[in-house]
Amino acid sequence: KSGIGKTGKPWARKGVVLLDATGRITVEGWDNSWPSVFNTLEQGDEIAVLNVSLDAWAVDVKANMEKGSSLQVLSRQN
Secondary structure (H helix, E strand, C coil), X not given: CEEECCCCCEEEEEEEEEEXXXXXXEEEEEHHHCCHHHHHCCXXXXXXXXXXXXXXXXXXXXXXXXXXXXXXXXXXXX
């Protein structure tokens, strides 16, 4: 997601959905909160997302990527 704010300043948010046999969680955050490794992710990568704040609405569970959060690639299916 991206756009132009009321002040004319551009903004951007990034996100990823983590899936396993038990369910899914959406991880979202402002563009500047994501580590550069995010740009190298491929479908099927096994990743760990650390130090995020959790949020939930009904059955949707969401993690918010913030300063101090990190993302690590654990394995690749290549």
